[in-house]
Amino acid sequence: MTEAKGNLAAHAPGMPVVAVIGDGQLARMMQTAAIELGQSVRLLAGAEDASAAQVAADVVLGDYTNLADLRIAVEGADAVTFDHEHVPNEHLQALIDEGINVQPQPAALVHAQDKLVMRQKLAELGAPVPTFAAVDTLADAEAFWDEVSGEVCLKARRGGYDGKGVWMPDTREELTELVTELLAKGTPLMAERKVALARELSAMVARNPSGQTAAWPVVESVQENGVCAEATAPAPGLDPALEKQTREMAEMIATKLGVTGVLAVELFEDESGEISVNELAMRPHNTGHWTQDGCVTDQFEQHLRAVLDYPLGATETKAEYTVMANTLGAQVDPAEPMAQRMAEVWRRYPNAKIHLYGKEHRPGRKIGHVNMLGSDVEQVRREAREAAYYLVNAQWP
Amino acid sequence: MTEAKGNLAAHAPGMPVVAVIGDGQLARMMQTAAIELGQSVRLLAGAEDASAAQVAADVVLGDYTNLADLRIAVEGADAVTFDHEHVPNEHLQALIDEGINVQPQPAALVHAQDKLVMRQKLAELGAPVPTFAAVDTLADAEAFWDEVSGEVCLKARRGGYDGKGVWMPDTREELTELVTELLAKGTPLMAERKVALARELSAMVARNPSGQTAAWPVVESVQENGVCAEATAPAPGLDPALEKQTREMAEMIATKLGVTGVLAVELFEDESGEISVNELAMRPHNTGHWTQDGCVTDQFEQHLRAVLDYPLGATETKAEYTVMANTLGAQVDPAEPMAQRMAEVWRRYPNAKIHLYGKEHRPGRKIGHVNMLGSDVEQVRREAREAAYYLVNAQWP
Numbered sequence: 001m002t003e004a005k006g007n008l009a010a011h012a013p014g015m016p017v018v019a020v021i022g023d024g025q026l027a028r029m030m031q032t033a034a035i036e037l038g039q040s041v042r043l044l045a046g047a048e049d050a051s052a053a054q055v056a057a058d059v060v061l062g063d064y065t066n067l068a069d070l071r072i073a074v075e076g077a078d079a080v081t082f083d084h085e086h087v088p089n090e091h092l093q094a095l096i097d098e099g100i101n102v103q104p105q106p107a108a109l110v111h112a113q114d115k116l117v118m119r120q121k122l123a124e125l126g127a128p129v130p131t132f133a134a135v136d137t138l139a140d141a142e143a144f145w146d147e148v149s150g151e152v153c154l155k156a157r158r159g160g161y162d163g164k165g166v167w168m169p170d171t172r173e174e175l176t177e178l179v180t181e182l183l184a185k186g187t188p189l190m191a192e193r194k195v196a197l198a199r200e201l202s203a204m205v206a207r208n209p210s211g212q213t214a215a216w217p218v219v220e221s222v223q224e225n226g227v228c229a230e231a232t233a234p235a236p237g238l239d240p241a242l243e244k245q246t247r248e249m250a251e252m253i254a255t256k257l258g259v260t261g262v263l264a265v266e267l268f269e270d271e272s273g274e275i276s277v278n279e280l281a282m283r284p285h286n287t288g289h290w291t292q293d294g295c296v297t298d299q300f301e302q303h304l305r306a307v308l309d310y311p312l313g314a315t316e317t318k319a320e321y322t323v324m325a326n327t328l329g330a331q332v333d334p335a336e337p338m339a340q341r342m343a344e345v346w347r348r349y350p351n352a353k354i355h356l357y358g359k360e361h362r363p364g365r366k367i368g369h370v371n372m373l374g375s376d377v378e379q380v381r382r383e384a385r386e387a388a389y390y391l392v393n394a395q396w397p
Numbered sequence: 398m399t400e401a402k403g404n405l406a407a408h409a410p411g412m413p414v415v416a417v418i419g420d421g422q423l424a425r426m427m428q429t430a431a432i433e434l435g436q437s438v439r440l441l442a443g444a445e446d447a448s449a450a451q452v453a454a455d456v457v458l459g460d461y462t463n464l465a466d467l468r469i470a471v472e473g474a475d476a477v478t479f480d481h482e483h484v485p486n487e488h489l490q491a492l493i494d495e496g497i498n499v500q501p502q503p504a505a506l507v508h509a510q511d512k513l514v515m516r517q518k519l520a521e522l523g524a525p526v527p528t529f530a531a532v533d534t535l536a537d538a539e540a541f542w543d544e545v546s547g548e549v550c551l552k553a554r555r556g557g558y559d560g561k562g563v564w565m566p567d568t569r570e571e572l573t574e575l576v577t578e579l580l581a582k583g584t585p586l587m588a589e590r591k592v593a594l595a596r597e598l599s600a601m602v603a604r605n606p607s608g609q610t611a612a613w614p615v616v617e618s619v620q621e622n623g624v625c626a627e628a629t630a631p632a633p634g635l636d637p638a639l640e641k642q643t644r645e646m647a648e649m650i651a652t653k654l655g656v657t658g659v660l661a662v663e664l665f666e667d668e669s670g671e672i673s674v675n676e677l678a679m680r681p682h683n684t685g686h687w688t689q690d691g692c693v694t695d696q697f698e699q700h701l702r703a704v705l706d707y708p709l710g711a712t713e714t715k716a717e718y719t720v721m722a723n724t725l726g727a728q729v730d731p732a733e734p735m736a737q738r739m740a741e742v743w744r745r746y747p748n749a750k751i752h753l754y755g756k757e758h759r760p761g762r763k764i765g766h767v768n769m770l771g772s773d774v775e776q777v778r779r780e781a782r783e784a785a786y787y788l789v790n791a792q793w794p
Contacts, residue, residue, distance in 0.1 A: 009446040012755035016736050028432065035429045035452045036689075038735070038753025038765060049406040055432045057454055214747075292433075293693075296748050296770065310740050314748035318715040318770070338435070339413050343707050350611075351693050351711035356435025358409035368435060373693065373715070 010058035022083030023050035044073035202287035294322025319373035325388035334394035407455035419480030420447035441470035599684035691719025716770035731791030
């Protein structure tokens, strides 16, 4: 700590300093957790009014793709972590070579960055993944089309999120056109067989560098237009044996990939009840926001504990069901001020736990979420969705 | 908001700004709650490395007894509140006269500042208080000694806390000496009859300016050397009718005194099961820290909601019992770093919720607390106490 740059007054003497590369809502909620642990995060932020920068006293302004900026942000930090997967791995490796404690490390992170590498590794580990193929040429794509009888989901290997970087061509001609165009732009591609999706699940787990893992209950998530809209914990009606097996698989993946911090394993459950892995994220994740109100240890505290190699916290739930509903910016921001919308939501639902990110309105943007607890899962879902809807529409659905 | 001084980047556009006069752990935990509500507090802090100032991006450094400093801190704030009762009321009145929204207001606050005024008011409202008297002269004290047969508890009317400003003279001569000395020093005094204490309780309630009140379950608190050591929610074995009556009394007091924000009503339960009011505090309170992990709405969020006149949150518990144990600085700070102590506590108790305040060690100082949830109240108490003990002693009791 004695060498730490930035605002030393932000850190209690003797307490570890975690540098977070990122300034979004995940970094913001890490700060909430850090405060209660007697700490304060240091941020590498792009702007002083970014979501997390608003609420932190030690903010380094800079660019996470610039090694010099990264060096300033991490100097003297006890651990360095992220709120996204987009820091160039060569920079992370350079920091590690300079003795910086980066968690998770690039060797693990690559599996959250490159969908093809992830699927190859998971297949090797025996984890269920949809049939997939590398698409380095048009011929690769066309061969895969024939192999899976046209049930093709084409994906950019890197950089996709919230439904971006995913295409579902309806015809072989459409595929040909799409792949030709994308390869010409230099987009690395892969393809996988479309899943006859019954629902999506998410298995979240934390792992610390000492190797301890702790899993939360598997949740059901609802995506709308490729964006997470809702998460229900635990996943209603999930067969207990499958739940256990899924948790254990998430722990196995975290262990085998050397993940540290929180790992989200996004899953498909198909119409026959089989599960397969869709995506990995190595950081707190939207499908884990429910833990803030519904669990003994939430994902933000657990992430900090994990990257600092503390023993992990208990993951017991505090209610029969917890539902998280995202508040996604409406097409037009209503005139009613947000404070009045919050008041209206609380008038109807005094138990609605509103979490906002300090972000300005933009259509479809994640500006917050609502957690609600209860025992009647359909009622809790409806109420959480209504509350989240009101916050961005200033009217009830 | 457009006129707000300080660090504008700390506040999301359109969200209310709460100025908190104070920089201790209560202000720190208000910041935790504010972050999740999409806000950020502005602080008037005495030092940039004070507990709350470490974790806030909008900090005005100044002196809360200086009106000019107060004016800078509150400019443009939507509401002004406190983490202690020591801001001079004439300054608060001056701010109110200038149009500032101060919550709670001096007319209410005086009852948390002056023990005699509080007891007179509560007696007038019919709330149970021990027999008491003003002590403006030695004759007053001696007359009261005779009236209660020497069962005298002498108190400074103002400024006492954590057992300071309270005396229990054993003899009439001791009383005479004490009162003579204190009156000579200009200490305003009162006296009350000693209570044959069975235990202490705390009834916490929030009230907003619109008049809505919400009470938490009544808790049992354990004081050691005049300092809160433990709080158990709900108070074990408390007669349900008495519990209800006590909650309602707290709500009545909040309403009749015009309290806004959180009110703590500290109570004595005597050996015959009768209760009487001991102290009032108009802010989040040590006996309400358990709500952070044990309640749908914690006292810090509720305080912010109340002072902003939002509808109040649900106060349902999330566990059969929640116990809060204070971590009070040991006589000597152990060599083992705090981070290692936390690790040791979590190794034994993965469900221990550690909250630290970023404060340096000082014997007896409140540097944090531990919350634990469970159904076996004696076990939860023991474990929470053990965890809190380890954090300051680096050994198990």
